[in-house]
Amino acid sequence: MSTAVTIWLAIVLAASAAVKARRPARSSAALATYGITGAAARPAAVALISIELSIAAALAAQLPWAPGAAVALFGCFALATGAALLAGRRGRPCACFGSDSRLGSSAPLRSGALAAAAGALALGWLPAAPSSYDRWLTVALSLSAVLSGALALAVVALAREVGVLRLGMSAGGALEIPQEGPAVGSEQRWARSSSPGPRAMLRLAIFTSEACPLCRQVAPAVEHVAADPLVAVEILDEVLAAETWRAAEIPGSPYAVALTLEGTVLAKGTFNGLGQLESILGTARFRERERPLAA
Structure with missing residues (x-):
């Protein structure tokens, strides 16, 4: 029993460190949930990864x-995690298993359960394997369980990708819901933080997330639009641009907001392909032409 608990605790810590190390910038940004920001975030993330390993x-x-x-x-x-929940930060990146994990009520419970298991191990309350053969058998079974779980996750991910491909074939326009995202016609100060190109006529903010498989699917469409010198494209990540996400009240990703160069919202919506992204730009161009008439 003690061998199995030891192995699983080591696997949990190693997996957590590996996921954080895979995207160090996002892992550092996720520490803002706990008040660690600015220059201190990167060293703190490195220290946490080192301690876990x-x-x-x-x-x-x-x-x-x-x-x-x-x-x-x-x-x-x-x-x-408990203190962050009490501070009202539920739903933010928790940096537990990388930046994609979210802070919820299960986070402190999970950590508490792992602490209890480690405590039982430290106090010698768990029976040890009677022989080296039993210990190695426990190791083999634990690794087999981990590999089986990884295979199951891969199958689920593949099934989701197939669904994303089918969804991406939709030929309809982008879904623009008035109650979601920034209001059409409103001024967005965050949009003026970047400088558009000399030929740009519109701004296009793309809200994306590493945890979103559809965002990866539409990445080529975003790159295609970004190649147009008449459109100033800015990609805003859910973790790295969390304040902008909150200010714009973005409902999810992928989400696009087309604005004037001055930062006035012209069109918005969720999209799942190049056709829907271009429909947002088309709506924005139409509304921009109509603005002088409305004035």
């Missing part, structure tokens, strides 16, 4: 201090 390696090597260190680390995670 060190404790995972120590658990795998069965060093005597490793379970106690795991208790302290998971306990800190439980306190930090």
Whole structure:
């Protein structure tokens, strides 16, 4: 029992560190949920990854201090996530397993359960494997379970991608809901933070997320539109541009907002392909032509 718990704790810590290290910039930005911002975010993320990897390696090597260190680390995670929930930050990136994970009520419970498991291991409450054969068998079964889980996730991801491909074949226009996103005709100060090109006639803000498979699907369409010198395209990531997302009240991704060069919203909507993205631009051009008449 103790061998299995040790292995799973090491796997959890190693997986968490690996996901964070895969996208260090986004992982650093996710620490803003806990008040770590600016120049301190990157060193804090590096330190967290290093600590997780060190404790995972120590658990795998069965060093005597490793379970106690795991208790302290998971306990800190439980306190930090609980405090963030009390501060009203539910739904923000929690940096638990990279920047894609979100802060919810399960986060402190999960960390608390892991701390309890590590505590039971540190106190010697769990029975040890009677022989080296049993220990190696436990290791093999644990790794087999991990690989089976990874295969299941891959199958689910493939099924989602197939659905995304079918969705991307839709020929309808973009979905513009008046109650979602910035109001048409409103001024958006965040839109003026970047300088458009000398030939640009419209701004196009693309709201995207790393956790969104459809965003990856429509990336070529966004690149195609961005190649047009008449359109100033700005891509706003859910984590790296979280304040802009909140200011614009973006309902989800992928989402596009077409604006004048001065930052007035002309058109908006969720899109799933090049045709729908161009429909947003077409609506924006039409409304821009109508603006002088309305005045």
